Amino acid sequence: MIRIAVCGCAGKMGARILNLSAEDNDIQVVLGLEANGHPSVGSKLAGRKVSDNLGDIKAADVLIDFTTPEATMEHLDAAVRQKKAIIIGTTGFSEDQLNRIKEAANRIPVVLSPNMSIGVNLLFRLVKEAAGKLSKDYKVTMVEAHHIHKKDAPSGTAKKLAQIVKEASRREVEDIRSIREGEIVGDHKVTFESPYDIIELSHSAKTRDIFAKGAIAAAKFIAGKKAKLYDMQDVLGDIK
Secondary structure (H helix, E strand, O other): OEEEEEEOOOOHHHHHHHHHHOOOOOEEEEEEEOOOOOOOOOOEEOOEEEEOOHHHHHHOOEEEEOOOHHHHHHHHHHHHHHOOEEEEOOOOOOHHHHHHHHHHOOOOEEEEOOOOOHHHHHHHHHHHHHHHHOOOOOEEEEEEEEOOOOOOOOOHHHHHHHHHHHHHHOOOOOEEEEEEOOOOOEEEEEEEEOOOOEEEEEEEEOOOHHHHHHHHHHHHHHOOOOOEEEOHHHHHHHOO
């Protein structure tokens, strides 16, 4: 049984992780964490205590974090102090914050991914293969769409896709169009266009459960692993 603490447990992602974890016999949620002063602190969500005390993570094996970059840094520091593994699904980090995460991974196991969806991470693989094999005749563009509440644009997933294209083919994505509209969970489409044809690779998330399930899979993967920076490609390789 893997014991997890859910950071940002009252948020949309945190709530789904709490509910889906209750259906998984290999996972036990021992703690929900929220910011000091949050109205849920001191109550219970999905039958679990909600705390604002980072010292309480001692009861967990793994932290799952979907919060804000600033809050993630606090949770990361606490995980390092108590030698706990951490899954980070938060996006929008600065270069300095990313460096802090990389440094922490020398001391504890960390899974960092801009998108925990298994489907999106398969999209990463497909885009890498396409970018590596298609000639320079192909212009690469991208469209990503999310709900109006998402703060960062382009999304972390779009930036990751652009990085994959660049590393696989030494070319830049020529245009990334970001849409913030309604309650779109998350859509990403990468287009390779030549004078002769168009190839489109895309993924559309129907519910947030796909991200929550990926985070839970990551928690199972990382339990007992050595200190290192992992990503969802590592988790995919571990899924049977």
